[in-house]
Amino acid sequence: MQQIAPTLYIAQAGEKVTIEVQATKVGLFVFLSHNSALVPPTTTSPLVFDITIAGASGGFDFAVVSCHFPAGAPADASYQLFLTGSAGGGRFTDSKIQAGDAVWDRDLTFKVA
């Protein structure tokens, strides 16, 4: 997998993508949707979601990460996203979503190579 920019990737068809979430100053209230359904986490310590890239070569696949912060969470409480593809390329640091941000969601876009 190749990272073009945070949230934008080029992946192989059928590649397994691991999305890891590191929570700071907050519990694990993160959701991931792929194929129009919520994906249950593979593990919760650390919080990990696994998805498999669908779609034909030249097409696209999408996942949406949605975060929630309890009312008592400090403004700098955060979720840091890391992505790893099974076809290599390394572990990519993606978005850091903070409680004080106005946007708590990220669309992950995978262009299928």
Place this chain on the structure above:
Amino acid sequence: MGKYAVSWLLALVLASSGWAQSTIDDKIRQEQQALANPALPQSVKVVAQGRLAKLQQAKAIQEQIDATQQYLNASSDLSSEDRTKIVQTLQQLEGQMNSLLPQTTTASGQAVGSALPRAPAAPAASPTPVSPATGTAGVASGQPGGNAGSPPSSSAGHVADTSATHNAQPALASPSSPPLPADADSKVLDKTSLQAALQNAAVKSTVSADAQSLVRAKNGQFSQFAMQLALVTILAAMYPVDMASATGDIRELLQRKVNVQTETERSDKQLTAPPGNSGSTSGIEKPGIPLLLGFALANGSVQQQTSGTGLTLSTSPYAIAAALGGGDTDANYKKYSAYERLGLAATFNVQGLTNPDPTQLSRRQLENWSAKLRLTPDRSTRSQGFLDEFMGNKPIYDGLGAEAVALNQLLTTLEQDPTVVSAAFDFATKQNAWFTKFMAENSGKSDADLQTAVEQQIFAHLQTDLLPLITNMPVSHSQAFKDGVANLVAAQQKRAEAAKKFEDLATEYSQRFEASVEYINQYQQGLSPYSTINFMINKHPSTGLVLTGNGQIDLYQNPNRVLNQSTFRDAAAAFSLEQRLFRSPFNINSLNEAGVTLTAVGRYQYMSEYSGVPGKKPNIGVFTFKADIPVAAGVSIPLGVSYATSPEDQVLKSSDFVQGNFGLSFDLDKLYTVLKAPQQ
């Protein structure tokens, strides 16, 4: 005429006049250009002159419609009768204007504005009421028309729907546009609708939210938001009315409402010093360990709190371990969960110091130090127990994740238009370069100014980088797409409702039985040092009622036999009943839920050293009745009246007495939350 019927008619007028305004000018220019062409035959010029005159009359009527609309929008207190009259006037004007506009005919024989998209047909279903949020009218879902929150000139935003005009060329395509496909199952992203989309509330709020997040992050990258922004822009062009309801502002507004209401409702934080400390108005101590880790970690794992003449520094082994072990991450929270049970605090007398520096405090100022051990499980939202309850609560879990699914659904639907997705992807990948440069060049600006500037830049780059890529692209117009937009709106509401339920669950979890034991080493002036061992319980038997109980014994470290002291100093038991009565009438912000609370505290103490001493009473009873009245955001006045059988120290007398206590309590968390609350 009923309110909804008026609204519906208004919606029709707004929608039909909206498209006209931006296109009449185009038509006038077209006729003027034709007349300026010397090659145009005179006979045709006569025709063009006639059309131009009618268009200019139509434009004058359009200006009257605009003025009437503005008056209507600004006059929210109009009676139903007056509103009906105005709407009827608008209808008449619209009819006059339409009669002056050139007409053409579709394949089905329906007359439409020549080269102009037709106003929406009347919805068959029940009329849509005026939006309470915007004061402007909506139209039936999926119909082009009025755009909530957009100026009239941009409310014409809609997409040429080729399914409705099979043989007609979609209107307002740019002169350089390639021929557009006449596909009954697709829409075309024409220039006008895309321009209007940039005025759509959904796009505006998304840009604003993106800019805010980017400015907060300082080194953020715009690309992470660009794909979603492109999607929202495309959807706003296709379904302007539906998308205007799907604004990101609504989501955040509701989210913040939850935060404000929940934070200001709280009365479970011990904001005053523990009983016996300088400046304390508390009659009893609450058992929770103050794990305000955010501040604690940011300040070297130590928390600072000033109350009256006392300054308290507190920490916990967890705070120290987390600081040394990579931060207050969820992994560390689980790894060092045992350390969270213990809290340490020291209180210093800072009387006479206006801004006491904690690093300059001396041993002589130490009033007490304490260690508190929590006996019951962690009741915070970070605990494994709460996480298990949350994961098992399907309505809350699915509700909070609903928007992610709806967005994903829309993106997946868009996959059937790879050229559009490719264009959006290309746009997104190219956004970091300018943004990084812009942030570097404007690093000196305040956050507020920078956010405004970033918003302007984002809009400019949507214009220059995205719109040229997608203008005149056909987009599949499937039912799934239309349903997806409706689902997104519903999912945002579902998410907001789930957020409130989440907070209710967190509150209920935090109010379960709590018990702790505390050791306090007291160094108060004029008294022999002594140690306190305190056992505390906390329970919420019913809504708004908090029962707290303490039992303690005090032991002298070096008893002074001359003063009749032995190692055993005293034993005491106390209870507190706190009841929230109602929301404070002094709350200005409607989201501020801080309430007036009444507290009854009873305390019995047996002082061993007073036993057998003339003029002293070994049995001391105290009853305190306290009212806590929030008077401003984060500020409350505790007023107390105490009756005691005798003073605790009994230096001057041992007779019973009544005394009043009052203070001023500040809660910076509440203050910050209310100040950041959305405007009502």
